[in-house]
Amino acid sequence: MGWIWESIYYAIRERKLANRGFLNGPICPIYGCGALLGFLIYDLIQSGHLPNIEWWMIFILGFIISMALEYSTSWTLEKLFKARWWDYSNIPLNINGRTSVPTSVTFGVVAILAEKVLIPLVYRSLSKSSESLLDILAHIFVSIISIDTTLTISSLTNFQKHVASIDEAFQNHMADIVERVYNNQNFFCYKVIERIKVFKLPGRKNRIAKQLREKQFDELIKDYFEHDVIKQMDKYIQHGTTTTLQHCENVAWICYLINRKLNLNADEKELVEAAILHDLFLYDWHDGHPSRKTHGFDHADIACNNAVKHFDISEKQREAIRSHMWPLNITRIPKSKVAIIICLADKYCALIETIRLNKHFGLRN
Incomplete structure (x- = not known):
């Protein structure tokens, strides 16, 4: 659901289709982590380990947890892959562009919707399904996420290879231009070009x-x-x-x-x-x-x-x-x-x- 609403939002804003999230498939793990925390809190309340909490307390929890998740995930991805998947720098009350108060307020409202409506609805649906079906679905979804994560990291590695090949093509093209200019010894910048030529990168x-x-x-x-x-x-x-x-x-x-x-x-x-x-x-x-x-x-x-x-x-x-x-x-x-x-x-x-x-x-x- 997070992937769907975010992809629609960016498609409308950018006026083009967008596949949001870190993975290649229609999955945004950060929403999944938030949802799992929501299920955990709901289970603890239902089992009596936590007292029943009011809607405003759910809002505060959603606000704080979303800030922590967004900031830590953004920082981790940037350290690993030298790239950002979102940037809130143009939104007021942001923290290093990784998270912001307005977006966390939205997630706080969504947390109320999840705890009061969506999670109980999911549990009612799951209670009607057989254990064997749930086991099969669990293995399928875990396999999909594992494969998607592996292929995504592989594609990011290949992307770096593409960047390197583009860089080499550009360097070789510029070297050819320098070579032609260098051969024209009457060219008024001959001395400068002669110095530039030593930076030509080998094709191999x-x-x-x-x-x-x-x-x-x-x-x-x-x-x-x-x-x-x-x-x-x-x-x-x-x-x-x-x-x-x-x-x-x-x-x-x-x-x-x-x-x-x-x-x-x-x-x-x-x-x-x-x-x-x-x-x-x-x-x-x-x-x-x-x-x-x-x-x-x-x-x-x-x-x-x-x-x-x-x-x-x-x-x-x-x-x-x-x-x-x-x-x-x-x-x-x-x-x-x-x-x-x-x-x-x-x-x-x-x-x-x-x-x-x-x-x-x-x-x-």
């Missing part, structure tokens, strides 16, 4: 940069690929035609690129090592054995135990391996940059490997 700069990135990545993983335990992962298929070892290398590569491209500054060695070991479970989960039915829930802990047994890994790396299946393992929430990057990269690689388009979407295998 992107290819050289890519080669350097791959060489540095190979240096980080080469010792692992000589280990007998790691080689065993190549015996088992993970997704599509991709083996578990190839999958782990793909995840490590995507983690390495995300960390570099988005300037997240996670420790590269810790990140790549944990990614290489994140699926070190050493069995074929497709073999139909009864114990494989819970593979999705169990294999992260199995892989972590194997990694601890054969390698000297840090507590942060252990936590990253154990939490890489979130949100399927709902209680194992990624708590570090390393863990979050691996969790997202794993889902991206799993999707691309399953549809067998590895080379088309930047994977190594």
